[in-house]
């Protein structure tokens with residue numbers, strides 16, 4: 001299966017996932033570009049869906065539906081089936097609440113479309129306030145194969161690397177991570193995200209030391225997670 005990333009506005013990223021003659025738009029807020037790309041590739045848009053219900057991810061839905069015969073897969077439909085088949089190929093749906101209650105990630109082959117749950121460079125913001133739930137979502141993602149490519153809902157790479165540098169100045173992976181960053185095709189492996197993002201290393205000695213040096217609770221995993229969340 002293939003993925004095409006569409007960039008719009010300052011930092012929003014949307015996606016078309018396709019194989020054979022069938023495609024699914026995820027967070028397709030650039031409907032004209034997506035529809036014309038689909039037409040140029042003889043793709044039929046079968047589904048329109050979202051990683052979560054925030055407006056900056058859903059505003060293209062209606063235009064995509066108007067310009068195609070696609071079916072809208074809302075959160076309830078995604079949860080009910082747990083996967084979407086594109087020309088017989090499964091795209092798995094992972095419910096990952098935390099950023100919002102209806103946040104999902106899409107996973108197929110070596111690709112994860114992570115919405116605002118996990119960005120390249122840092123985990124997303126937990127607007128639900130349910131920190132244990134968000135931790136469980138992130139742990140679910142961390143169980144995926146390390147070579148999986150993370151495609152997020154926004155490109156905040158440069159901002160977040162600067163943030164990590166201020167928090168963990170001796171992180172040896174930041175320069176290489178920035179070097180492979182391409183604003184025209186934003187993604188990185190889950191292994192790279194673990195090396196770079198301190199929020200994914202909530203059980204590492206080094207992160208525990210950083211939290212303790214700041215006088216933050218760090219004894220249990222949940223305490224460390226909540227302490228990390230307080231640094232966002």
Ligand SMILES: [Fe+2]
Pocket residue numbers: 052054099116
């Ligand atoms: Fe969001």
